[in-house]
Amino acid sequence: MKSLLAEHSKLAIAGEQIAILEHGQSGHFNLIPFQQKLEAAGLYPLQPTSLEVFQVNVGKMCNQVCRHCHVDAGPDRKEIMSKETMQLCLDALKNNPSLTTVDITGGAPEMNPHFRWFVEAIKKLERHIIVRCNLTIILANKKYNDLPEFYKEHQVEVVSSLPFYTQDRTDRQRGNGVFDDSIKALQMLNAIGYGLEETGLILNLVYNPAGAFLPPSQLALEKEYKTALSKQYGIAFNNLFAITNLPISRFLDYLLQSGNYEKYMEKLLIAYNPFAAANVMCRNTISVGWDGYLYDCDFNQMLDLKMAGSHNHIAHFNTEKLYNRNIIVGQHCYGCTAGAGSSCGGAVA
Numbered sequence: 001m002k003s004l005l006a007e008h009s010k011l012a013i014a015g016e017q018i019a020i021l022e023h024g025q026s027g028h029f030n031l032i033p034f035q036q037k038l039e040a041a042g043l044y045p046l047q048p049t050s051l052e053v054f055q056v057n058v059g060k061m062c063n064q065v066c067r068h069c070h071v072d073a074g075p076d077r078k079e080i081m082s083k084e085t086m087q088l089c090l091d092a093l094k095n096n097p098s099l100t101t102v103d104i105t106g107g108a109p110e111m112n113p114h115f116r117w118f119v120e121a122i123k124k125l126e127r128h129i130i131v132r133c134n135l136t137i138i139l140a141n142k143k144y145n146d147l148p149e150f151y152k153e154h155q156v157e158v159v160s161s162l163p164f165y166t167q168d169r170t171d172r173q174r175g176n177g178v179f180d181d182s183i184k185a186l187q188m189l190n191a192i193g194y195g196l197e198e199t200g201l202i203l204n205l206v207y208n209p210a211g212a213f214l215p216p217s218q219l220a221l222e223k224e225y226k227t228a229l230s231k232q233y234g235i236a237f238n239n240l241f242a243i244t245n246l247p248i249s250r251f252l253d254y255l256l257q258s259g260n261y262e263k264y265m266e267k268l269l270i271a272y273n274p275f276a277a278a279n280v281m282c283r284n285t286i287s288v289g290w291d292g293y294l295y296d297c298d299f300n301q302m303l304d305l306k307m308a309g310s311h312n313h314i315a316h317f318n319t320e321k322l323y324n325r326n327i328i329v330g331q332h333c334y335g336c337t338a339g340a341g342s343s344c345g346g347a348v349a
Contacts, residue, residue: 031265034333041274045326046283051096051319053285054127055103055298055344056089057081058115060290062107063140066161066174070302072249073107081290083114085314089288090121092317099286103130103344105298108137110144123154130157135185136178148189157202158194159241159344160186163210165228173210186235195237204239206346212260214267214339215242218347241346244268246299246335268334276341279348282327288314296327297336298344305330 038044059080062073093099102122109115109131122129131151138147151158162182163173170179186203189195195203205225209215222240229235245251247264255261280297287295292314295301305328311318341348 031269031331031334034329034331037272037274037337038277038329041277043274043277046277046280046329047326048323049283051098051284051286051323053101053103053281054089054093054099054288055105055285056288057105057290057298057301058086058107058109058112058118060107061111062134063111063137064108064134064174064178066250070246070249070251070299071105071107072302077107079290080112081114081292083117085290085292086114086118086121088292088314088317090118090125092314093122093125093127096317096319098319099127101128101130103132103285105132108134110137110147116150119150119154119156128157129154130159133158133160135160135162135182138185138188139181148185148192148194151189152192152194152201155200157204158189159204159206161206161208162186162225163208165225165232169210173208183233183235186229186237187233190234190236195235203237204241205237206241206243208243208245212255212258212264212267214244214271215342218242218340239346241344242340242342243344243346244335244338244342246332248299248302248332265331265334268338271338272334273337273339273341273349276339276349277337279341280333280336281343281345281348282336285344286322294322296325299332299336300328300330303330303332 035044038046060071060073060077061075061080062077063075065074093102104119110133119129119131133147137144139145163170167179170182171177189203193199194201207215207221215221218240221242225240226237229237247255247261255264282297285297287298287301289295289301294307294312294314295305296307306312307325308328309321309325310316311321336342
């Protein structure tokens, strides 16, 4: 059963529209191809509704190695976006005013040597900038200690992962000492106005489940986080994003090794929500890989499911073709459409 399951998982990762689990000796359920779910809801082929968010992965190097990381980022990763590719991104932004938000991701994006130059150049184009900061990078080295001030100067929206508001659960997921450093970094951000009312400096946190289960209500969890962090550490923030872990990369490895893969996929299927499917992030987002290739979303990027056609590199950015494209879907998309849905900005429904 293990070898069969592993083989089916590989097919899913390759984007095959097949049932991962089949009836047979195991007696397990059929996982309906995601495409069929979209067809039943009148959503296939899935197409963009707008082009608003320009999400750029500037490299996979990171100072952390998190258990749930779908990027498989870490200190040993060498993939880094070049300054030349960044310039192509800037050219695409300049020529496409509909792309109003630039969402910079990694790895730890701040570890790209051209990161600050890129942020400054984007700001000159008068775009809203989001940086996915893991918090501990601020304390990792003296050269990063002034990041809060840099973010404030450029009015950057900071989105940071904090798996839970307790030390044990956070450190189990992200490594020993991560919680303490995260708290210190949050306090540094608060000290200059981030997360506080009336400052306009946005600080959002991200929750990812630590195991093979779906996130709880985003609104209820946000209230818990705000109460606990304020009471224990005097920390304030704006919003909490509850993001479902997708069955790819390190989280897929965990599911297979722990024997939770089938149960988790069944949970995603049972929780499928067509309203969430209609509002998935790939319908208003373009995802750019560190090497300049274009993807429908960050998750497709990690599965190397490039956009179809000759316009799938930033050097050949074509607004009309991108707007009229068919979005590539696979079985992993169940993760974005379960329950209240999930995107890089949290629940969608």
